[in-house]
Amino acid sequence: MSAWLVDLNRGILKENPVFKLLLGMCPVLGVTAFAENGLGMGIAATLVLICSNVVISSLRAYIPARVRIPCFIVVIATFVTLVDMLLEAFFPPLHDQLGIFVPLIVVNCMILGRAEAFASKRPVLRSFFDGLGVGIGFTFALVLLSIVREVLGQGTLFGVDVTGAAFEPMLVMALPPGAFIALGVLLVFMNLAFKKLGME
Amino acid sequence: MDNMGKLVLTLALVAIASALLLTGVSLWTEPIVEENIARMHQEVLEDFFPEMDSYHQKTVDEVDYDFVYDSEEEFLGVLALARVSGYAGEIVYYLAVCEQGTVEGISIRDHEETPGIGDIIEEPEFQDRLIGKNYQDSLEPDEDVDTVSGATVSTEVMIESVGEYLELVSDEVLDMGREKNF
Numbered sequence: 019m020s021a022w023l024v025d026l027n028r029g030i031l032k033e034n035p036v037f038k039l040l041l042g043m044c045p046v047l048g049v050t051a052f053a054e055n056g057l058g059m060g061i062a063a064t065l066v067l068i069c070s071n072v073v074i075s076s077l078r079a080y081i082p083a084r085v086r087i088p089c090f091i092v093v094i095a096t097f098v099t100l101v102d103m104l105l106e107a108f109f110p111p112l113h114d115q116l117g118i119f120v121p122l123i124v125v126n127c128m129i130l131g132r133a134e135a136f137a138s139k140r141p142v143l144r145s146f147f148d149g150l151g152v153g154i155g156f157t158f159a160l161v162l163l164s165i166v167r168e169v170l171g172q173g174t175l176f177g178v179d180v181t182g183a184a185f186e187p188m189l190v191m192a193l194p195p196g197a198f199i200a201l202g203v204l205l206v207f208m209n210l211a212f213k214k215l216g217m218e
Numbered sequence: 219m220d221n222m223g224k225l226v227l228t229l230a231l232v233a234i235a236s237a238l239l240l241t242g243v244s245l246w247t248e249p250i251v252e253e254n255i256a257r258m259h260q261e262v263l264e265d266f267f268p269e270m271d272s273y274h275q276k277t278v279d280e281v282d283y284d285f286v287y288d289s290e291e292e293f294l295g296v297l298a299l300a301r302v303s304g305y306a307g308e309i310v311y312y313l314a315v316c317e318q319g320t321v322e323g324i325s326i327r328d329h330e331e332t333p334g335i336g337d338i339i340e341e342p343e344f345q346d347r348l349i350g351k352n353y354q355d356s357l358e359p360d361e362d363v364d365t366v367s368g369a370t371v372s373t374e375v376m377i378e379s380v381g382e383y384l385e386l387v388s389d390e391v392l393d394m395g396r397e398k399n400f
Contacts (some may be wrong), residue, residue: 093232107248
């Protein structure tokens with residue numbers, strides 16, 4: 019299998035940043051009360067991840083090892099700020115909903131981690147697919163968790179009522195404790211699924 | 219010395235490139251953001267003053283007001299752009315006061331309150347407690363208007379702020395509007 023396809027797939031399941039590596043937990047717990055927000059955050063983080071991976075990979079020959087971390091952080095922070103500015107201009111409601119979690123993408127260790135472990139050592143094309151794969155895996159995890167939390171906690175899915183009038187939403191699911199609980203249960207199921215698929 | 223120079227130079231170049239890129243994008247998006255704010259302003263005016271035909275902007279004592287008139291030039295009320303220090307940062311909101319000094323509506327424009335907790339100030343379930351209050355009413359937090367437990371500071375600050383702006387407005391501003399004293 020060609021290298022780039024391996025790079026792409028790895029981030030989605032085998033090394034899923036949330037279910038396997040347990041990275042980037044802050045936004046995972048913070049923005050997943052609504053499916054739309056989970057999706058929006060996943061896409062924003064994926065954009066930043068791809069852009070920073072590509073730039074860092076392109077510059078890897080020129081950045082001395084001793085200043086690499088500050089350089090990576092400047093690059094990542096630049097793209098996060100760009101995403102924040104573009105969201106504010108073109109998607110104001112989403113920007114308001116995601117609020118402070120967009121700037122927090124800078125310290126999402128998933129992004130710095132990929133830069134350090136992969137993009138700084140690999141060619142640009144492979145870094146692009148690595149970023150894309152990890153981003154898709156992250157978004158998948160976010161959307162999955164937010165679907166659970168929105169349906170149980172609000173009775174809606176992407177804003178559309180799916181449970182009917184008789185269903186009394188579990189308020190705890192919309193709040194932080196519910197996020198932890200839902201994530202824990204989801205991890206159990208994902209581990210079982212991985213076992214079945216032979217991907218421990 | 220040489221090595222240190224290379225380190226500093228690389229980091230400086232990366233930072234400068236970043237600054238240039240961000241400045242460029244910022245220049246591009248700033249007008250769009252301003253346009254969004256202007257559009258929201260219009261929508262808020264139309265929401266709270268459905269009979270509005272024209273309005274006149276004036277700043278009094280450093281507060282921006284829109285003096286609203288209907289098609290017969292009758293004074294309907296004012297829309298104030300209010301600011302208050304919230305729990306996490308500045309809260310900027312529109313306060314619509316009818317010409318008799320009663321709160322017609324509140325619309326939060328910017329805030330940094332905690333998502334899911336302090337942002338209850340945006341919800342009707344909190345704002346409704348202030349709608350219909352007059353400048354002559356007492357607005358003591360928890361005595362006259364209930365705060366929201368878990369978001370005490372955010373809601374208390376809003377209640378006090380609305381009380382202050384009502385007093386401010388009822389003093390001269392409403393008179394200015396009635397007499398069209400601009």
